[in-house]
Amino acid sequence: MQSRIVLISDDSDFFEYIFPKLELRKNDELFRFKFDELPDKLHMLETSVLIINSEKSESRTIELLQILKDTPAVIFGYNADDEFRINTLKNGAAAFVTPLTSDDEFKASLVSALNLASILEKNKQYREILVKKNLILPNNEVLLDYTSVLDRELEKLNASSSIAVLAAISPNDKTKFLIQPNQIETIILNNIRKNDILMNYAVNKYFLLLFDTDIDGAQRIWAKIQSHIPEKIYAGFTKTFSNNKEILFSIFASSSQRTKFNI
DSSP: OEEEEEEEOHHHHHHHHHHHHHHTTTEEEEEEEEEGGGGGGGGGGGTTTTEOOOTTTTHHHHHHHHTTSSOEEEEEEESSHHHHHHHHHHHTEEEEEESSSSSHHHHHHHHOOOOOEHHHHHHHHHHHHHHHTSSOOOOSSBOOOHHHHHHHHHHHHHHTOOOOEEEEEEEOOTTTTSSSSHHHHHHHTTTOOOOOOEEEEEEEEEEEEEOOOOOHHHHHHHHHHTTTTTOOOOOOOETTOOOHHHHHHHHTSSSTTTHHHHO
16 A cells, blocks of 8 residues: 655755665655645645654644644654653654664554554545535534434434433524534534534534433533533433434424424
8 A cells, every 4th residue: 555754854864864764665655845845735744654853843843743633743853852752742743763763663663653644544535435425524523414323323322221312502593693613513522522423404503412421411511512612502402212313303392492493
């Protein structure tokens, strides 16, 4: 499989130094960038392996890791600064090496980063298929086919007797045009667990399936989410156990909820 490796350094000597260690194959791609060349080319780095020469560029290295937090990066450091090494690892670096790192150890770090980049490439391709089929939003992990998703998840929940809460989320008529959809989605996704599921059922309106929690727990999660949203957003909650989606929809569409959710 083709690999794409990006060398980043303001020192051209580094490129010559590191090249023999890469053991590139004929179909591998190698790019060389200086730090100042990166802003217009960041899109090329998403599923690459970065090898960053941090000599005299420690702050810029950290900034780059923060921008490309999901891109596997091997940091090449030149000193015994443990604070900087730990800082790079905390910010998502795949490995930290120095001139004293053996070739075998460097190769192991590179292979691990390449494997991660391969997984990211496959995930990107899978995501593009889901977006093309209109099953997921382009910019966020928000599912669009909410009826099928709910059918599947409710079946699993009822079979296992697991607890979960479904939330219906909607702004009122005064605020629904004041908030960008992506803003709501981002805030919600940043404050829920990876296994919780966010679904879009209309403009600025969402279902949120929260696993392994009760109504009180779901309301606490929503209070945390709401504190980050600049406008008032309503949320109604119901337990999912032994219910199908039609029953859950009818709960949200009851007289007490109709004006808010209009499902």
